[in-house]
Amino acid sequence: MGVIMACNHEQLTQLIEQKQLRATEARCRILELLYDTREHYTPEEMLEALREHGKPFSIATLYQNLSKLAEVGLISRFVGPDGQTRYDANTAPHHHLVCKICGRMIDVDVEGPLEEVRPRALFADEEPVLPEWKVDDIHIELQGVCPDCQARISREAGGA
Amino acid sequence: MGVIMACNHEQLTQLIEQKQLRATEARCRILELLYDTREHYTPEEMLEALREHGKPFSIATLYQNLSKLAEVGLISRFVGPDGQTRYDANTAPHHHLVCKICGRMIDVDVEGPLEEVRPRALFADEEPVLPEWKVDDIHIELQGVCPDCQARISREAGGA
DNA sequence: ATCATTGCAAACTGTTTGCATCAAG
DNA sequence: CTTGATGCAAACAGTTTGCAATGAT
Numbered sequence: 526m527g528v529i530m531a532c533n534h535e536q537l538t539q540l541i542e543q544k545q546l547r548a549t550e551a552r553c554r555i556l557e558l559l560y561d562t563r564e565h566y567t568p569e570e571m572l573e574a575l576r577e578h579g580k581p582f583s584i585a586t587l588y589q590n591l592s593k594l595a596e597v598g599l600i601s602r603f604v605g606p607d608g609q610t611r612y613d614a615n616t617a618p619h620h621h622l623v624c625k626i627c628g629r630m631i632d633v634d635v636e637g638p639l640e641e642v643r644p645r646a647l648f649a650d651e652e653p654v655l656p657e658w659k660v661d662d663i664h665i666e667l668q669g670v671c672p673d674c675q676a677r678i679s680r681e682a683g684g685a
Numbered sequence: 686m687g688v689i690m691a692c693n694h695e696q697l698t699q700l701i702e703q704k705q706l707r708a709t710e711a712r713c714r715i716l717e718l719l720y721d722t723r724e725h726y727t728p729e730e731m732l733e734a735l736r737e738h739g740k741p742f743s744i745a746t747l748y749q750n751l752s753k754l755a756e757v758g759l760i761s762r763f764v765g766p767d768g769q770t771r772y773d774a775n776t777a778p779h780h781h782l783v784c785k786i787c788g789r790m791i792d793v794d795v796e797g798p799l800e801e802v803r804p805r806a807l808f809a810d811e812e813p814v815l816p817e818w819k820v821d822d823i824h825i826e827l828q829g830v831c832p833d834c835q836a837r838i839s840r841e842a843g844g845a
Numbered sequence: 846a847t848c849a850t851t852g853c854a855a856a857c858t859g860t861t862t863g864c865a866t867c868a869a870g
Numbered sequence: 871c872t873t874g875a876t877g878c879a880a881a882c883a884g885t886t887t888g889c890a891a892t893g894a895t
Contacts, residue, residue, distance in 0.1 A: 546849090546850095547850070550895075584723070584887085585853075586851055588853095588885060588886070589851080601739075608764040610884085615807070620804070623803050624818075625822075632807045633803065633805060633807060634805045635804055636805050642795050642802075642883095643795060643796050646793065646794075647779060647793060658829050658831055659829045659849095662716070663825065664766075664825075664826075664828065665823065666824045666825075667750065667823050668693065668820070668822035668823070669819045670818065672701070675817070678697065709869075709874090712875090712876080728859080730857085743876065745860095745861085745876075745879090746875080748861070749861085749862095750876095752860095767879090772870090
């Protein structure tokens with residue numbers, strides 16, 4: 526579970542039915558898009574991508590299915606630093622690398638001594654509060670500029 | 686700048702006027718709330734807090750001022766993992782400790798070898814992509830359970 | 846045949862905007 | 871007095887929901 530890989534139609538059907546859901550065309554198309562591209566789509570972006578493929582797609586059906594699929598754990602939902610809700614097919618714990626320019630986001634693992642990273646109160650008078658928090662999870666968001674935006678920027682700088 | 690401390694009215698006025706803005710009552714009340722409490726309020730929560738203090742407060746004025754104050758750098762805006770927009774008075778770079786139960790969020794610094802934390806592609810076929818990202822920022826979100834929720838949970842467990 | 850799913854339209858929530866009034870400088 | 875700020879109401883964007891029609895088992 527949580528391992529992403531491009532799937533054929535039968536595999537998708539199986540995944541969905543394992544969750545006691547009907548393997549409808551809408552659900553297959555959504556899962557296929559997320560599994561194949563590994564992108565972190567906003568609902569709006571997904572709608573565009575799904576419609577480009579030819580067939581129409583109802584926005585209500587999209588939202589209904591994104592909720593249901595996230596609920597049963599076939600996809601995961603989160604909110605990016607830009608405030609946009611996004612979905613991806615990677616339900617295993619992971620970290621994110623985010624482009625500050627376009628908001629694009631890819632999954633990464635991190636290497637390094639994470640266990641040694643510890644919180645510390647920022648203000649003297651909060652010192653006693655911190656130890657009482659039970660901290661059991663860490664999510665790292667690396668920020669930078671993606672290859673595409675770097676290219677676009679240097680192209681525009683060169684042209685201007 | 687970016688250092689939080691409780692301020693008196695004159696100091697607030699000065700801070701605001703340094704940014705070429707008029708030090709109106711609405712702005713002072715907003716800044717005072719954020720600076721005094723250090724909480725990470727949603728607009729809705731702020732509205733409630735501001736109105737409890739007695740006087741009414743227009744929701745349009747709140748939003749208008751939150752935008753403006755964030756724009757000039759007197760406060761900072763961000764979106765929590767629960768998707769709620771929040772504001773705080775700490776404009777210096779910092780990390781967050783978030784309660785998984787109630788969503789409460791406090792600022793923390795972290796200790797540990799952060800420089801050694803490096804991204805690594807999750808999928809073999811993405812390996813060549815990663816090095817082309819320019820990574821220059823890291824934001825760490827520690828998740829756990831705040832003291833209040835811990836207390837409430839053990840109280841409920843004991844009572845049930 | 847049965848019951849989940851679809852998809853339109855209407856409802857809802859959080860946020861922004863137009864604009865007349867008001868108040869800070 | 872001048873210009874920016876306020877605050878109502880209307881507009882808006884993203885998301886959810888009611889419900890009749892449709893489709894999967």
